[in-house]
Amino acid sequence: MKRSIYSLTFDQLQEWLIEHGQKKFRAKQVWNWLYKKRVNTFAEMYNLNKDCQLVLKENFYLGTLEQEIKQESKDGTIKFLFKLSDGNLIETVLMKFSYGYSVCVTTQVGCNIGCSFCASGLLTKNRDLSAGEIVEQIMNVQKHLDTKGKEERVSHIVVMGIGEPFDNYDNMMDFLRIVNDQEGLSIGARHITVSTSGLAKRIYDFADENLQVNLALSLHAPNNELRTKIMKINKAFPLEKLMPAIDYYLEKTNRRITFEYILLKDVNDHKKEAEQLVSLLKDKRHLSYVNLIPYNPVDEHNQYDRSEKKAILDFYQVLLENGINCGVRVEHGTDIDAACGQLRSKQIKKDKEKQKA
Numbered sequence: 001m002k003r004s005i006y007s008l009t010f011d012q013l014q015e016w017l018i019e020h021g022q023k024k025f026r027a028k029q030v031w032n033w034l035y036k037k038r039v040n041t042f043a044e045m046y047n048l049n050k051d052c053q054l055v056l057k058e059n060f061y062l063g064t065l066e067q068e069i070k071q072e073s074k075d076g077t078i079k080f081l082f083k084l085s086d087g088n089l090i091e092t093v094l095m096k097f098s099y100g101y102s103v104c105v106t107t108q109v110g111c112n113i114g115c116s117f118c119a120s121g122l123l124t125k126n127r128d129l130s131a132g133e134i135v136e137q138i139m140n141v142q143k144h145l146d147t148k149g150k151e152e153r154v155s156h157i158v159v160m161g162i163g164e165p166f167d168n169y170d171n172m173m174d175f176l177r178i179v180n181d182q183e184g185l186s187i188g189a190r191h192i193t194v195s196t197s198g199l200a201k202r203i204y205d206f207a208d209e210n211l212q213v214n215l216a217l218s219l220h221a222p223n224n225e226l227r228t229k230i231m232k233i234n235k236a237f238p239l240e241k242l243m244p245a246i247d248y249y250l251e252k253t254n255r256r257i258t259f260e261y262i263l264l265k266d267v268n269d270h271k272k273e274a275e276q277l278v279s280l281l282k283d284k285r286h287l288s289y290v291n292l293i294p295y296n297p298v299d300e301h302n303q304y305d306r307s308e309k310k311a312i313l314d315f316y317q318v319l320l321e322n323g324i325n326c327g328v329r330v331e332h333g334t335d336i337d338a339a340c341g342q343l344r345s346k347q348i349k350k351d352k353e354k355q356k357a
Ligand code: SAH
Pocket: 117, 118, 119, 159, 160, 161, 162, 163, 164, 165, 195, 196, 197, 217, 218, 260, 262, 293, 294, 295, 296, 297, 298, 339, 340
């Protein structure tokens, strides 16, 4: 069966070429065409012999995503809605920062974790994305930047789009190896962040990978009762299982971890929770950063509101006074449905309404 050529790591492509009677060094040439010259057809890879071009063309697609919608926000954030070869829709977001361009990628079609505040969890998981489908999101965005002709490149990646990356672990790891490889896009591991809702088992695996990739944990509550209420995954991996996994990660990697904390009005934004958060993190504060995230309202989750500005500031002050590194996330593209999974769920709703009409 034909698959995306972007699914293969450099080593996998080398092996594949040898198995198909080609020379090993062709892998370097192919990757140069794919990731540096960024061609759209195998025919353009003119330094490959015809036989090699043919065997690649017979076995691989050079891209499977189709761009459905591109929305540009006033602040320059661009949201892409892509259609996969089976018709499923996914989202990718491009953000511009002072330090470069960052892309937020999707790892699954929908999400089974079902957090109570999240638009992605509204639609359960349909399937995992292949490594190639995740790489292609970056390639499509990079090709968009290429059209501007200013040699601008994707320099940072956040694995924070639709889906739970640790529920699609192997494909996500191949994706990281592919985009990080110096033969290809060469995006620095330190510029990549993977966010998880807290699949503790996989946090141990990730710590053992020996990578410089950053980890973010979606904590959102400092005690089990509250965390289970807003994230049902906390039943399977309560804090007494999660925090030892985090400690293992910190000890093994000595890398700073980001704790994400969405502030939900009158739910988890009181002084009491700020103080509990301090207690939870104080023994690891030298390697912790708390990212306070103003909640992005989702139509279907109208039980939640965004915290008041004062509540956000008070919460921040408590952390700061107790020596916890923290910041309040600056929002991007709120005028274009940039909250995780929002554009996709709206488009699916629209499509369904069209079908009914
Ligand atoms: N599944 C992973 C990664 C994708 S979600 C995870 O949960 O970590 C990426 C981040 O967006 C998470 O921290 C998630 O909690 C947050 N998020 C989801 N819905 C949001 C909303 N409506 N407003 C603000 N942040 C949201």
